[in-house]
Amino acid sequence: xxxxxxxxxxxxxxxxxxxxxxxxxxxxxxxxxxxxxxxxxxxxxxxxxxxxxxxxxxxxxxxxxxxxxxxxxxxxxxxxxxxxxxxxxxxxxxxxxxxxxxxxxxxxxxxxxxxxxxxxxxxxxxxxxxxxxxxxxxxxxxxxxxxxxxxxxxxxxxxxxxxxxxxxxxxxxxxxxxxxxxxxxxxxxxxxxxxxxxxxx
Numbered sequence: 001x002x003x004x005x006x007x008x009x010x011x012x013x014x015x016x017x018x019x020x021x022x023x024x025x026x027x028x029x030x031x032x033x034x035x036x037x038x039x040x041x042x043x044x045x046x047x048x049x050x051x052x053x054x055x056x057x058x059x060x061x062x063x064x065x066x067x068x069x070x071x072x073x074x075x076x077x078x079x080x081x082x083x084x085x086x087x088x089x090x091x092x093x094x095x096x097x098x099x100x101x102x103x104x105x106x107x108x109x110x111x112x113x114x115x116x117x118x119x120x121x122x123x124x125x126x127x128x129x130x131x132x133x134x135x136x137x138x139x140x141x142x143x144x145x146x147x148x149x150x151x152x153x154x155x156x157x158x159x160x161x162x163x164x165x166x167x168x169x170x171x172x173x174x175x176x177x178x179x180x181x182x183x184x185x186x187x188x189x190x191x192x193x194x195x196x197x198x199x200x201x
Contacts, residue, residue, distance in 0.1 A: 020067060023067060026081055059071050096108070113128075
């Protein structure tokens, strides 16, 4: 490979990794071409890009970039998986682990990765995969925030309902009392009218 071509490829790698602050390095060499494409398609559907690289060129391409801490991992067959919106690399490694869980026969080795500026070995990446990602953390936080609110709303609803039932009961009782008083007045008036009629007779 000519020096010019190498320089162009380094520049192309550098441009491709621009804006990437976390990644997962994997070895997909044991896979058949069709398996690699299926794996790549799954990642792409989850907003993760997969880039098979030439180690020496990638080594130079990430120099001075946020990915520089993983330069030592560019040895042997290497592909870089990344999501520009995943600053910690949690979502990326979760997507990969999810695929491998659903495809037990697929052999993809996680070589390591980068999270929050630190180079992580395979064991650390396994632990990272167990960490809640940003959407999960937001949902958990929202649940904590809304939990007391839901309880308070339920209490207020029950209290309001109870007050309404008490008021309605008192209105009903008052209505019954007023109805009784009305009946007594009508009966008294009828008696007076009857006596007056007899006196006239």
